[in-house]
Amino acid sequence: MRVFQHPARTTIGNAWLTNLDRLCQQVLTCDPNDFLNWDVILRTMVVGNAEFVRDELNYLKDLPDWKSRWEKALEESPVGNPTLYNDFPSSSGNLIHQAYHLAQFENKTGMDISHAKIVFEFGGGYGSMCRLVHGLNFKGRYVIFDLPPFSALQRFFLNMNGISSITSNAFFEKTSNGVVCVSELKQLEAILSDHANIGDAVFIANWSLSESPINLRHFILPIVKPFKAFLIAYQGRFDDTDNVGFFEEWISKMKDIKWHNWKIKHLPNQLYRDNYYLMGKKR
Secondary structure, eight states, rough: OOTTTTTOHHOOOOHHHHHHHHHHHHHHOOOOGGGGGGGHHHHHHTTTOOOOHHHHHHHHHTTTIIIIHHHHHOOOOOOOOOETTTTTEEEEHHHHHHHHHHHHHHHHHHHOOOOOOOOEESSOSSSHHHHHHHHHTTOOOEEOOHHHHHHHHHHHHHHTTTBBBBHHHHHHHOOSSHHHHHHOHHHHHHHHHHTTTTGEEEEEEEEEEEOOOOHHHHHHHHHHHTEEEEEEEEEESSTTTEEHHHHHHHHTTTTEEEEEEEEESSOTTSSSSTTEEEEEEEE
């Protein structure tokens, strides 16, 4: 099953088909060293100096391990020419925002992300979350599933930051660590058939699963059902889909997980209307 090799509107959706076309155009015509300022990236993956970032940074600074752990991990990479955050210029608003997601996850689940054996990120942006997790001393295997052009962008970003992505399934399966960027469901299914470590796996999907067509969600969710922990952020509605109802129905079938599902109140409505966190860990 090669859903993403030849993208179709039934498997991707109109909004991301438009983004995909624009990314391909900018790859061909723009400077890759400035990719974080391409309009498609700014529109879909970067929060910049948004006001809510200040609250998220203050939350992180109040953590007991801020100095020993988070401050160093928040040092931004120059790759892609990111816009640095005015009140904390060693980092960016985007990286702070992602760190806040992880800090909320660790607070709700009591799980240190670095202790996971496998992290599976559905929709990996340009690879920043993957880099951040590694910066927090993660030593396991990291899988990113995305559309082919975004997978290529992730490999570029990670390789430029000294995190090599593995292209061979066979090699990846023989290692206890490494990163693989996947665009085919058959390949993803093969990689995540590692039952030995699946009980210590974490699933991350920040505003990605909730923007995917229902048929794709129904393929992904059974794969991650045996996982240990979950970090999901989602819109209450996307196009015609009631995501609140969708995720409530899903978690009702996952009774072995202690779930936390709440509205993200500090995000402004004009930017993120009715957004939610869904996080949980096996009891």
